[in-house]
Amino acid sequence: MKSCKHLFSRALAAAPGRLHFAAHSHHLWPDASFDAHMQAWNDAARLADRKWEHVFAHVIPAAQRHIAAELHLPDASSVAFGPNTHELVQRIFSSKQKDGPIEVLTSDGEFHSFRRQLARWEEDGMVRRRTVPCAPFESFTARYLAAVAEKAPDIAFVSHVMFQTGLRFDGIDALSERARPDGMWAVIDGYHAFMAMPVDLGRAAQNTFYLAGGYKYAMAGEGAAFLHAPAGFGPRPVDTGWYAEFADIEASPKNEVAYSRDGMRFMGATFDPSGLYRFNAVRDMLAAEGLDTNAVAARCGALRDKLEAAIASGKAGALKDAEILRPNATGPRARYLALRDKRALAWMSELLKNDVIVDARGDVLRIGIGLYHDEADIEALCGKLAALPG
Numbered sequence: 001m002k003s004c005k006h007l008f009s010r011a012l013a014a015a016p017g018r019l020h021f022a023a024h025s026h027h028l029w030p031d032a033s034f035d036a037h038m039q040a041w042n043d044a045a046r047l048a049d050r051k052w053e054h055v056f057a058h059v060i061p062a063a064q065r066h067i068a069a070e071l072h073l074p075d076a077s078s079v080a081f082g083p084n085t086h087e088l089v090q091r092i093f094s095s096k097q098k099d100g101p102i103e104v105l106t107s108d109g110e111f112h113s114f115r116r117q118l119a120r121w122e123e124d125g126m127v128r129r130r131t132v133p134c135a136p137f138e139s140f141t142a143r144y145l146a147a148v149a150e151k152a153p154d155i156a157f158v159s160h161v162m163f164q165t166g167l168r169f170d171g172i173d174a175l176s177e178r179a180r181p182d183g184m185w186a187v188i189d190g191y192h193a194f195m196a197m198p199v200d201l202g203r204a205a206q207n208t209f210y211l212a213g214g215y216k217y218a219m220a221g222e223g224a225a226f227l228h229a230p231a232g233f234g235p236r237p238v239d240t241g242w243y244a245e246f247a248d249i250e251a252s253p254k255n256e257v258a259y260s261r262d263g264m265r266f267m268g269a270t271f272d273p274s275g276l277y278r279f280n281a282v283r284d285m286l287a288a289e290g291l292d293t294n295a296v297a298a299r300c301g302a303l304r305d306k307l308e309a310a311i312a313s314g315k316a317g318a319l320k321d322a323e324i325l326r327p328n329a330t331g332p333r334a335r336y337l338a339l340r341d342k343r344a345l346a347w348m349s350e351l352l353k354n355d356v357i358v359d360a361r362g363d364v365l366r367i368g369i370g371l372y373h374d375e376a377d378i379e380a381l382c383g384k385l386a387a388l389p390g
C-alpha cells in the first residue's frame with residue numbers, strides 16, 4: 001500500500017508521537033488545506049470589502065460543483081452552505097412552520113446536534129416526535145419505511161449512516177418517492193456518509209434534502225456544512241439571512257421578502273468562508289492524486305480489516321472480548337470500527353494518556369481510519385491496545 005502520509009506532512013509533524021485514530025470524528029487536515037487557508041487570508045487582505053464578490057463568484061460555485069459531482073446531483077445550484085448542520089436544520093424546520101406541532105419521524109441514533117434541538121422543540125410543543133429504534137439493525141430501514149407508510153410525518157429526518165454504530169439507512173430512494181413539497185419532506189443527515197462511501201442521490205435528489213459538512217471525511221475542517229435543497233421544497237424559509245439575497249432573486253409581486261429558487265434560498269448571514277477554500281483545495285488535491293471516494297474507502301477498509309483480524313487474533317489484548325459492531329449485512333461500511341464494551345470510556349482515557357486518540361460514545365469505542373494511516377500505524381496501534389488493562 002502506497003503511503004499517503006506526504007499529503008498530511010504538516011498535521012503529522014505537528015504532533016510526531018501521536019497516533020490519531022479519530023479520523024471519523026475530526027479528521028486531520030491535509031497540507032492542501034493549509035495553502036487554501038492562507039489563500040483565504042490573502043484574498044481577504046487583497047480584496048478587502050470586495051472579498052465576498054470573489055467568494056460568491058468563484059469559491060461557492062466551485063464547492064457546489066464538487067458536492068454535486070460527489071453526490072451525483074443533477075444541478076449544483078441546489079447546494080447552500082452554513083457554518084454547521086445545526087443552522088441549516090433550523091432553516092429547514094422554519095420553512096415547514098404551520099399551526100400546531102411539526103410531526104417528525106426520526107431514529108434513536110441521531111447525532112447530538114439534531115437530538116438536542118428536537119428534544120427542546122418538543123418541550124415547547126413546536127414538534128411532535130415519533131422515534132424508530134435503530135435496533136435490531138437488520139430491520140431498521142424496513143421499520144423506518146413502515147412507520148412512514150403507517151403515517152407520513154411532516155418531516156422524516158434520519159441519518160444516512162448512524163454516528164454511533166455505523167448502521168446505514170438504505171431507504172433514501174424509497175423515502176424520497178413519498179416526499180412532496182406540500183406533504184412529507186425527507187431530510188437525510190449524511191455527515192457520516194459524505195466522502196466516506198460512494199453516495200448516489202441521482203434518483204432521490206429531486207425530492208430529498210441532504211445535509212453534511214467538512215470536518216470528517218471531507219478533510220476540510222469546520223465551517224463548511226452544506227445542504228442540498230430540492231427545488232420547490234421550502235421556497236421561503238422563515239429563518240433567513242441577507243446572504244440569501246446574493247442570488248438570482250425573483251421580485252415578489254406582493255412585496256413580500258423575495259427568495260431565489262435555487263439552494264441559495266437557504267443561506268444565512270456573514271460566515272467565515274475559509275472552510276470552503278479548504279474544502280475546494282482538498283477536493284482538487286484528491287483529484288490530482290487520482291483518489292476518489294471509492295479509492296479512499298477501499299484503502300481505509302483494507303486497514304480496518306487488518307485491525308479487525310489483529311483484534312480477533314488477540315494481538316490487541318482485551319479488545320478481543322469486545323463486541324465488534326457489524327450493523328450492515330452488505331454494502332459499504334462506516335469508516336470507523338465500532339466496538340461495544342463497558343470499558344470503552346476507560347480504554348479511551350487510558351489511550352489518550354499515551355497520545356493515542358480514539359473516541360467513545362457511551363459503551364462504544366470508535367477507531368477511525370483515514371488516508372494518513374498505513375500498515376505500520378495499525379501495528380503501532382495494536383501494540384498500544386495490547387497494553388491496556390484487561
Ligand SMILES: Cc1ncc(COP(=O)(O)O)c(C=O)c1O
Nearest residue numbers: 084085086111113163189191192
Ligand atoms: C451524523 C452527524 N451529523 C452532524 C454532525 C455535526 O453537526 P453540526 O454541524 O451541527 O455540529 C456530526 C458530527 O459528528 C454527525 O456525526
